[in-house]
Amino acid sequence: MKPTPVPETAATAAITVWLVEDNRSFSRALTRVLGRAEGVTCARVFSTAEDLLEALADQPGPDVLLMDVQLPGRSGLEVLPAIREASPKTRVVMLTVFDDPDKVFRAVCAGASGYLLKTATAERIVESIREASAGGAPMHPQVARLVLDQFARLNRPRHDAYHLTPRERHILELMTEGLTKKEIAARLDLSFHTVDTHLRNIYAKLHVHNSSGAVAKALRERLF
Structure with missing residues (x-):
């Protein structure tokens, strides 16, 4: 399946965003949100990780990549190392409906810059894009708690x-x-x-x- 190009809404957009999401309704809704956000351009949308990697082989990656964890074919977690290798400067923010501690921890360890639940508000997602672009690590409070608990468990005296x-x-x-x-x-x-x-x-x-x-x-x- 070929990636769907999304027209830029602002030629001077400071932050270029790509979206990898196989849920069409969520993808369309999020694209509309990003289209209205000041200083953000959702330039490309993909439904599979394979399409994303093919695009990264042909052109520079975006400033921020929003990617679903659960994708058809290769999962978002599985391709994180390949994304980092192909586009080291791209900040990857994972999107998911799950708050599984193991998946969260694996994503962070694999190089994800942030981790958001899909239940996050539109404002929070846009804010997270700006935060990630500036070098931050946006994370849903519930997810952050899971990560801290996991680190504490690993560092617990044995x-x-x-x-x-x-x-x-x-x-x-x-x-x-x-x-x-x-x-x-x-x-x-x-x-x-x-x-x-x-x-x-x-x-x-x-x-x-x-x-x-x-x-x-x-x-x-x-x-x-």
């Missing part, structure tokens, strides 16, 4: 994965501060033998053989 007890985590933390077994025993009011037993358990759970290995793993994997 001590639970090794089943360390609270006492073992505390001892491991003191080890990273450079305390010896004797100093740890004094700090925690424990016997040297008790601390030594805890250390052997820590080594076994972390799959290391000595204190330096335990400290290195604790710091590398942020275990506390």
Whole structure:
């Protein structure tokens, strides 16, 4: 299917926009919105990612690309790396009816400049185009919350994965501060033998053989 050209409404438009959307009614509605927006020109509309990539091979990309996540053939997420390679300066804003955390996170990691739900108001979409063109990262508040939660989950300390007890985590933390077994025993009011037993358990759970290995793993994997 050939892409549908959209006539410019303002010759001096500062921001050139391309739209990739297979839902015809939504595409027409959004095109009308962009046609009325000051300083924005919706220059081309595509219904598939394949048509978009073909166009990018023949001409410079737009300032901002609005692209649906779910497309026939290759999805918007799938072609993001190819778009970045073909047109590095183009800012890509994903449009979707879904707020799936995994898809949102994958889009951000793949280089999307923004992520909006299709339920966003016309004003918000136009504002997001301007924001993306200026180097910002427009994102629906609900989507932003999902991204932050996903980053927090990935950066969460992994001590639970090794089943360390609270006492073992505390001892491991003191080890990273450079305390010896004797100093740890004094700090925690424990016997040297008790601390030594805890250390052997820590080594076994972390799959290391000595204190330096335990400290290195604790710091590398942020275990506390």
